[in-house]
Amino acid sequence: MGLKLKQSYRHSVTVRVNEQMGTKRGYTFIQANRAWLPKFLLLWVMVMAFLSAWIYKNMDDDNKVRRKEVLSSMCDQRARMLQDQFGVSVNHVHALAILVSTFHYYKDPSAIDQETFAEYTARTAFERPLLSGVAYAERVRLSEREKFERQHGWTIKTMKREPSPIRDEYAPVIFSQETVSYIESLDMMSGEEDRENILRARATGKAVLTSPFRLLGSHHLGVVLTFPVYKSKLPPKPTMEERIEATAGFLGGAFDVESLVENLLGQLAGNQAILVNVYDITNSSDHLIMYGHQNQDGDLALFHESKLDFGDPFRKHQMICRYHQEAPTSWTALTTAFLFFVICLLVGYILYGAAIHIVKVEDDFHEMQELMVRAEAADVAKSQFLATVSHEIRTPMNGILGMLALLLDTDLSSTQRDYAQTAQVCGKALITLINEVLDRAKIEAGKLELETVPFNLRSILDDVLSLFSEKSRNKGLELAVFVSDKVPEMVMGDPGRFRQIITNLVGNSVKFTERGHIFVKVHVAENPKPIDDAKAETCLNGGSDEGALISGGRQFNTLSGYEAADEQNSWDSFQHLFNAEALQNDASGKMTVADEASQSVTLMVSVEDTGIGIPLIAQERVFTPFMQADSSTSRNYGGTGIGLSITKCLVELMGGHISFISRPQVGSTFLFITTFGRCKKASLSDTKKSNAEDLPSSFRGLKAIVVDGKPVRAVVTRYHLKRLGMLVEVANNVKIAASACGKNSSSCGSKIQPDIVLVEKDSWLSGEDDSSSLQRLDWKQNGHMFKLPKMILLATNITNAELEKAKAAGFADTTIMKPLRASMIAACLQQVLGTGKKRQLGKGMLNGSSVLGSLLCGKKILVVDDNIVNRRVAAGALKKFGAAVECAESGKAALKLLRLPHSFDACFMDIQMPEMDGFEATRRIRMMESQTNEQMNGGTDKGSGRKDEWHLPILAMTADVIHATSDECLKCGMDGYVSKPFEEENLYQAVAKFFETKPISDS
């Protein structure tokens, strides 16, 4: 089943990886159209070119329209002025005609003659600036010709200055302005245009114009204006015949159109720019030019026509204006369009570049993602590999442990037993470590869950110490642990993780330390301020004391005398804390109450070493995985550098934080602060029992003297002895101890009479010269007939020669090798004092079993498993712990047995069973229970008020150690799970959860 799960897990991983790749592959719009990008750019450029062409055209058209408007307005202006001036002249000629008619015909005799006319017209010539001259021609019929010729004394001539041939009528000029005097006596009827004019004029009675022709005098182009002059007043509405009849003569004037227009244009602005032509368009097919050049130059494309009305309805005139030059190219429009195009081109290119960049970045991104997925897959593979390898290592380790267990059951000396026990503990720790390697994968996946179970912090620290004792002994290091008295015996937390943290830190320290000591300290971190305040005080206080104590100038007040990195945290604060604790012990009552009140306790754990330290540059990345101080470190010391990163993870997971102080070549001190729960009183009493069995109580009340020159070390020794319930005194050297003994003994043992004297090897060696004192000590004891105190030598490492010497010097009893552990001291003391029995030691070892025994004893337990062998083994194991076991071979059989009210205290259920599996069976049991609970609550609501509803603890048995099934177990109503086959610790943890709270007598 485990395999199946593992496979499905692997399967799910690959599926997830695929999904990830699938979903992250969502292309963006740009990415999807990447092939089209150059085409988009081309299209954009084309569109923009088109657009700028359009803009150019628009602006150009605008210009043209404006040009045209300017032209038309100029043209119209010119036409109007010409027309006005012409009109003025025509009016004046009209007035002249009336003058002639008034004074020549109504007066008799005529008031006008040639002279008068000439003078008058010359003097009023300014009124008719456009007329080169005016003349009056009288109408002479053929019958009157002779009389007329006679009267004037000249013959009527034609235009060609020949005597006029005979006609019906004549119109000889009789009065003329001086400027045109050459036409006097010429018959106006002889000229084609004039004749036509005359005929039209008398028929209409209005001013009429000839078509343009070359004038006689100036050879300019001109027109002749003719007014009829009537000799009698006409009727109000005269007919044409009446007009013809009444006609007396004709007044005519020649308009010099050419000079007229020339003058006019000269007065106006913009004369140079435009070209003006005036046409007579009476005959619409043949336009006669009146002004301007016939050959058309200038801008032929653009012209404007303006109508001219010169007052003759018969004739039509028009003015045509042109620009001299072609329309200039519009630079504004051109540059605008061009700039627009350029800008658009640039914008297009920028967009294109951006798109290309996006595509590239996205490509890179996808590549990275793929790499990441691959890396993650590799990580999963690595974790699986680790799991497999760890599993493979476990198998031979089990063999080793089994053999050690066999060995321990044989008859061994205490040293041998200690070695074998150490080997076994180390082996167990190794297996734990392997499990921790398995957990590493979980830490990385963030799936690690912390347990909250009560555990004994001190024994864990002892275990860790024993794990490294061999190494430290070989290196000659002092390895010691000290736990302040204020730290509760049992705390709630995750013992495995705590042990892992300590193991990592101590392991690191051992690895990097060649001389000196490694010191693990645990105390309660309360409000740190008072400590700081008091520290100064302690320094002052301690100053004089210590001065006496320290022999060498270069000795430091640390465990081994070597300098430690974190000076503040070493002796001063240590001593202070120790003093504070002593104080507190005196006034313990109040404080403990306060302590008990709080739910949690914050512990400050420091691991101090005198190793090589961490280089300053490397200190930043100490907690980064796989980072050792430098590459040479791993060459010299080995290791992966992952320990500290895991440690940091774990500490943070526990809600604490870790820090360190390190000085190269001096040492490092790692310090972490974390919070544990306090054990509840009820459970405390339960577990205390087990704890008490941990250490033999037979030494309670014994008195001991510790002889040690180094106060820190002495305190550590005292701590261990105190744990055994002994009363301890500390002496600085052998002499003091001896004198103390002497004094005590001389006062008849009213005070301390030591049962044991523990002497530190250093102190013994320094006091060796004065070995007589030891003898004296012995002697004195002898002399006073007291029980001989046992002399015990404490040493980190000792040579055989030294050992012999020690034996000779009186340490015949035993030598305790450091690091000190309470259980080890107990073992040695048992040997020395002869109080202990071997059985007791063995019992201490089997501590878990006895605890389980106390938990399970007398319980009635149902084991459900379809496999008869499994059933039998499980039953056997549970019976061993004193439980009454019944078996069921299937889920259905279990259901039958589990009718309410329950007669069982717990049920161990296999998960995979035919017909009805463990989950289903549990579900049904829970259903049954909840129904009954409801009924009970409904029935006896006010009753006994027991909240203790029916709930049978059901534990799954599974071969799958990984937490994978745990959720499922809990989901279907199980209370937990145990591994199959049972492992004691695991079983204990699972069972402790619900048996602990109930007192044993309850069942």
Next chain:
Amino acid sequence: MDIVNQLQRQFIDHSTSLHREGIVDDQFTELQKLQDENSPDFVVEVVSLFFEDSEKLLNNMARALEQAQGVDFKQVDASVHQLKGSSSSIGAMRVKNACIAFRSFCEAQNREGCLRCLQKVTHEYSLLKNKLQSLFRLEQQILAAGGSIPVAK
């Protein structure tokens, strides 16, 4: 007394070799620990239960795998699971490991592989049976010679 010592040494050698060769693991030691005054024949009892059960299961598997076509792999898998469970319970490590391989072939429905594994499991099983039986024999001899079993505790 000499004979007892010799037998005891033999017994230790034998059980050490069992562990060394990986035929049994520490679960078997645990099992031995479970044997006390209240249940003096616990190990023998459980192990013979195991033998009975296993032989039945092995026969089942062999029969199921005999069919050339339409092998009921589910049934085979269930049998292997049973065998794996019980072997793990008594600490028969090599049988258990063989079962693990067997199950993967069952899942893949690979008849060839299954047959091979069945052979392997059967082999491991008979090896275990031989070794354990000789161990028990030694035990009997020691008891008969009036000695105590050295590692029974």
